[in-house]
Amino acid sequence: MKKIFNYKFLLLAAMALSFNSCKMDVPNINQPSGSAVPTTREGIIAISAGLQMYYSTNGVAATYFYPAVTARELKGVATFTNTLELEAGGTELPTANGNILTLWSSMQKLLGMSESVLNNAASISTLTGGTLSGTLANAHLYRAIALGALATSFEKANTHTQKDGKVTFVDRQAVLAEAIKSLNTAIALVQQTPISSEFTSSVTGSTIHLLNCLHAFNARFNLMAGNYQQAYSEANLVDLTKKSTFTYTAISVNPLWNQTNILKYYIVRENLGLPTGLFETGDKRLDFYTKLSGTTLQLKGFSETQTGEVPVYLPDEMKLIKAEALLRNNGSLTEARDLINEVRTQANGDLFNVNASLPAYAGAVNKNELLLEVYKQRCAELFMSGLRLEDSRRFGRPAPPQNTTERNRNFYPYPDQERIGNPNTPADPAI
Helix, strand or coil: CHHHHHHHHHHHHHHCCCCCCCECCCCCCCCCCCCHHHHCHHHHHHHHHHHHHHHHHHHHHHHHHHHHHHCCCEEECCCCHHHHHHHHCHHHCCCCCHHHHHHHHHHHHHHHHHHHHHHHHHHCCCCCHHHHHHHHHHHHHHHHHHHHHHHHHCCEECCCCECCCCCCCEEHHHHHHHHHHHHHHHHHHHHHCCCCHHHHHHHHCCCCCHHHHHHHHHHHHHHHHCCHHHHHHHHHCCCCCCCCEECCCCCCCCHHHHHHHHHCCEEECHHHHCCCCCCCCCCCHHHHHEEEECCEEEECHHHCCCCCCEECCCHHHHHHHHHHHHHHCCCCHHHHHHHHHHHHCCCCCCCCCCCCCCCCCCCCCCHHHHHHHHHHHHHHHCCCCCCHHHHHHHCCCCCCCCCCCCCCCCCCCCCHHHHHHCCCCCCCCCC
16 A cells, blocks of 8 residues: 555656646656556556546646636636636637646646556556456546547547657547547446456545446547437446546545635626526526625535535436437437436436426427527536537537627637647637
8 A cells, every 4th residue: 555655646746747738758647757657556556546636636627617718607707817818718819828728738648647557557467357457447538538628629639649749630520539439448348347346446436436437428429429329328328326426635625616715716607607598597506506605606516615526427417418319310309308307307316416496398399499408408407517618519509709608719729839849730720
């Protein structure tokens, strides 16, 4: 245990170092210093635990808050230039913006850490059985999460890191395909060799159900990729009676709490940032996710305490994925409506207490109207989970520059630090 602790200590120290572009130079954690970390059992286990620790703190902070401002869930109120630029959006969001660099670089770091495990774990003779399968599957999960975040924020991205930093870019559909490939590989590994208790105790802890997470993210990314039958099937495989959560300590704090109560850069927009017609009066999720502090609407939900848990995914996302997949695949309108109603009418019993307590859907039962209802329910149910910007595009919502009510950018520009170090960086999107 002492040996593992020492590796974790070194891992945390390395995480604090800056990460430029996609370049993996020593002592960056993506290319750990010395041979011990990537080529020993203890080192691989430490990096595996570090994947979860890094994403649940740095990763969640970047991928939840910045797109939330762009998708008008939050309003940037700090007087820092980065926050003001993100709030303004459009052509006023420059390539030098520090928040966009943080989003880009944190996902590159997560991608590189995942590759460190995937490239070295199988060659360690003492890493076998369910500990090996769990370690590889866990790395594939966080590789997929990194790729998914890049694909939902940028028009193009890399799917691998390179030591010289000169990665090539592919379109976002290809990035999503790589994420799905990793998740399929991970699921096969765990199904063939179930994860060991050692892996659970050393890496994920008891609050994460790895196979459920793999199916949930596979459902999510297949939906984004337009693979509707696969999305439906994967969502069906998620056990909705079990929850998976990121946990925190006084040292490794809940990033939602930290941003809301310590940094205070953002406040919540009225009615979860939804325009008239999309927010339904009486929706109890408003009181779950927000609270009034004086005259300021603040984030509540999973940001209440320093060590409060944050869901890896919400169970009702799977119901809404199934409903949307059915509708886009011209499936059963009745089944889609019933799935929507399971989310709308739930008054208690949700694993995370995210209960809408609304009456059953009473609108027209046709594809377009039900798709709009899915979007409305996703916006409320999955508030502040990093998904609304992608949802806004996928559902064809009003777009900038003509309309900035629901989003002020379509995709982010590439950070200057990437372009300076990599001649393969594509042209920035217009908006």
